[in-house]
Structure formats: structure tokens, C-alpha cells
Amino acid sequence: MTIQRFDHVGVVVGDLPAAVAFFLELGLEKEGEAPLQGEWVDQVVGLDDVRADIAAVRTPDGHGRIELTKFHTPAAGPGFPDAPVNTLGGTRLTFAVEDLDDLLARLALHGAKLVREVAQYEDFCRYCYVRGPEGIIVGLVEQLG
Secondary structure, eight states: OOOOOOOOEEEEOSOHHHHHHHHHHHTOEEEEEEEEESHHHHHHHTOSSOEEEEEEEEOTTSSOEEEEEEEEETTOOOOOTTOOTTOTTOOEEEEEOSOHHHHHHHHHTTTOEESSOOEEETTTEEEEEEEOGGGOEEEEEEEOO
16 A cells, blocks of 8 residues: 555645634634744755745544645745636635534635535535635535435
8 A cells, every 4th residue: 555644735825824713713723833944845845945834724533634834935926816616736625514604604704705605415415615815715515414
């Protein structure tokens, strides 16, 4: 076997505290936060003179982790905060949630906006996409019944 487990997803952000607050409101738990710099970081990410701050948040079950990184040097590129869901190489993070309507109201206080609307698939689930910090697309699925 080659893969032991899924470790994390990394997301580059411009405002680390706002991104952390968004994911904490979503229900993730903060694991830690630290500055990053040095030759080993340069080697891993393939950039020179990296200076960054990183925060890790995890799902309550402990099986999923998101690594949020704010690059100070070199400066991050502009990104594509309004890219459609079908953009090549685009990512979305999807979470199973409870009380979707309440969660959407709380996430709106952190700037989240529905991509379109909440859709219901038969009697199985309600599903939507929101754009969070930096245009990150987050899928929210509420199981019904």
C-alpha cells in the first residue's frame, strides 16, 4: 500500500485570522498556528525566501485537516476569487453539516455568499456551495430524514 491516510488540504489566504474565524464558525477546531520560514520551507514549496504564517484546523472527528497559509514573502499571486465551480484545477471543500439554514446565517457574518441557492435532492439531502474567504468554494450537505 502506498497511501497511509489523507493528511490535509492546503489553502493560501490573504487574511489568516478571517479564514481561521470562518472555518471555526463552520465547526472546525483549531490545531495550532505558527510562523514558517527557512531553507526547508523553501525546498518544500519551491519558492525562495519564504516567510509565512500557517494555521491548521481540523474536523471534529479528527479525520480531516485544512492548512491555511498566509505568505508574506514572496507575495501571493492574485488568485481567482470569482472562478466558477468548473474551473480547471479548482478545488472545493465539502462538509456534512447539521442545520444548514442556521449555519448559512452564521457564515454570512463572515462574508460567505451562496454561489447560487440551496438545492434539495429528493428526500436525501440539501446541498449548496458558498464562497468563503479568498473565494474558497465550500460545499455544505445536510442529510435529510
